[in-house]
Amino acid sequence: xxxxxxxxxxxxxxxxxxxxxxxxxxxxxxxxxxxxxxxxxxxxxxxxxxxxxxxxxxxxxxxxxxxxxxxxxxxxxxxxxxxxxxxxxxxxxxxxxxxxxxxxxxxxxxx
Numbered sequence: 842x843x844x845x846x847x848x849x850x851x852x853x854x855x856x857x858x859x860x861x862x863x864x865x866x867x868x869x870x871x872x873x874x875x876x877x878x879x880x881x882x883x884x885x886x887x888x889x890x891x892x893x894x895x896x897x898x899x900x901x902x903x904x905x906x907x908x909x910x911x912x913x914x915x916x917x918x919x920x921x922x923x924x925x926x927x928x929x930x931x932x933x934x935x936x937x938x939x940x941x942x943x944x945x946x947x948x949x950x951x952x
Contacts, residue, residue: 865913867892877919895949901936908933 871885896905911926912918923930941950 865909867909870909870912874918874921898947898949899937899940901933904933904936
């Protein structure tokens with residue numbers, strides 16, 4: 842279950858951004874995963890809203906869209922791990938890192 846919590850935390854960090862028309866959203870995926878056994882309690886609306894602000898600030902929307910699409914395609918969201926969608930996680934992390942190198946004082950770059 843730790844993998845589920847880690848993946849869920851990653852979702853919250855990177856916000857609510859709807860992919861295309863009718864695509865997956867952070868909040869819907871977060872709520873689905875929160876229902877998994879042992880996931881723990883998460884305020885999906887707040888986590889995703891906070892994350893959306895970061896995604897918008899960094900300009901990493903395309904990378905995030907791909908990440909959400911990947912998570913949405915995982916067969917069992919309750920078994921989601923950081924190994925799932927690893928290339929999308931890497932691309933998103935690289936985008937954030939590059940942004941934060943140039944903008945260390947940006948809100949999205951603060952711990």
